[in-house]
Amino acid sequence: MSLPASLRASVEAALGESLVDVRPVSGGCIHHGSQVRTESGARYFLKWNIAADPDVFAAEEDGLRALRAAAAEGGLLAVPEPVGRGGGGEAPPWFLMEYFEPGAPGPAYARDMGTGLALLHGCGGGEAFGWHRHNWIGSLAQDNTPDTSWARFWTRRRIAPQLEQARRRGSLHGPVMDRYLEAAPAALEEVRDAALLHGDLWGGNVFPTTAGKPVLVDPAVYRGDALVDLAMSELFGGFNREFYRAYHQVRVIPPEYNEVLRDVYQTYYLLVHVNLFGAGYVAETEAAAARVVAAVRYR
Secondary structure (H helix, E strand, O other): OOOHHHHHHHHHHHHHEEEEEEEEEOOOOOEEEEEEEOOOOOOOEEEEOOOOOOHEEEHHHHHHHHHHHHHHHHHOOOOOEEEEEEEEOOEEEEEEEEOOOOOOOOOOHHHHHHHHHHHHHHHOOOEEOOOOOEEOOEEEEEEEEOOOOOHHHHHHHHHHHHHHHHHHHHOOOOOHHHHHHHHHHHHOOOOOOOOEEOOOOHHHHHEOOOOOOOOOOOOOOOEEOHHHHHHHHHHOOOHHHHHHHHHHOOOOOOOHOOOOOEEEEHHHOOOOHHHHHHHHHHHHHHHHHHHHHHHHHHO
């Protein structure tokens, strides 16, 4: 896809030089993406969306900067550096960032990813769960109003808004989700550590550079239980045993994760998929919620 003339002009004005090469990048399902090269030879990744709220890209920039600061301490993960944002008038909202050429994973890729994520989870935490601003997961708003109770934050700021949206659209009216809301707090009441989360850690949001270094992209950052990222990483695959083994060597994965917390957290992401992609995810959502209810009942 070629760039709209207004978009090209806006980006070139911000950079102070012309774009001489534009190459579409596949993989995104919400925004358009292209690799662009300037007359000076610099390469960037450009995202834009004529229908996007400009604050979507402001939130993404904020999340990338938080992850970059935390990942720098371990040195094992790469995170694109934001370069600029723009839009307005005839130009659609856009976001320009550092470009990493995708490559093949090397022998240490999974180990570095697991160790790097565990180290990242140990940085940038705080006493409150949430974040200093709201953001998005996919195209859905994510409320990050801080709370000192993780159980309350999870049920009120994560599950309840997505469930309400799904029910407005005609899904998930059965009793299992209400039982989940009653049961989940009992599984979460001991969580005290507000770790910095990527927030949307599925296989499509991490890739290797040509040097084999893991790159994190498309965050939905906030502070919460570190196990949220692990639960999302398992939902759709893409992370092997070496990744989890390396993570566990730095941050122990507690038995409660396998007993109940994986399902507690995956229920949120399944609800998100119901709202993004439709009723095909309803049965899986209800099954995860039912396992939570059963696990809490018989603990």
